[in-house]
Amino acid sequence: MKVAWSNDAFELWFILHFQKLDIPLTRKELNLILKKKWNLNSFSKIAKTKDFCEDHYSRHGDNESKSQELAIDRARKLHRAYENRKDYSNHCPCTTVYLLVEELNKNLKPLF
Helix, strand or coil: CCCCCEECCCHHHHHCCCCCCCCCCCHHHHHHHHHHHHCCCCHHHHCCCHHHHHHHHHHHCCCCCHHHHHHHHHHHHHHHCCCCCCCHHHCCCEECHHHHHHHHHHCCCCCC
């Protein structure tokens, strides 16, 4: 079993779809970036709804998405920067969500 994790928060994975990020930011700071990018008044009340998530996936999440490729590449580079360290809670910014996404992409079936 493997675990996908992100420091400081999962929202880092979303941000990596749009931009490189290599400085540690808090969850609050990450949410502010996404609120501005997505033009939201409230991150938690809107960005975590089913409709918003489905729309986000259709724009940025499918396995043919260029932004997903960028996010995977950016996340891989962040992860490699800490590869010789075992103090995982201090790997920030860092995410291994890209490993999960790559594995899921291997098993995607066409919709049609």
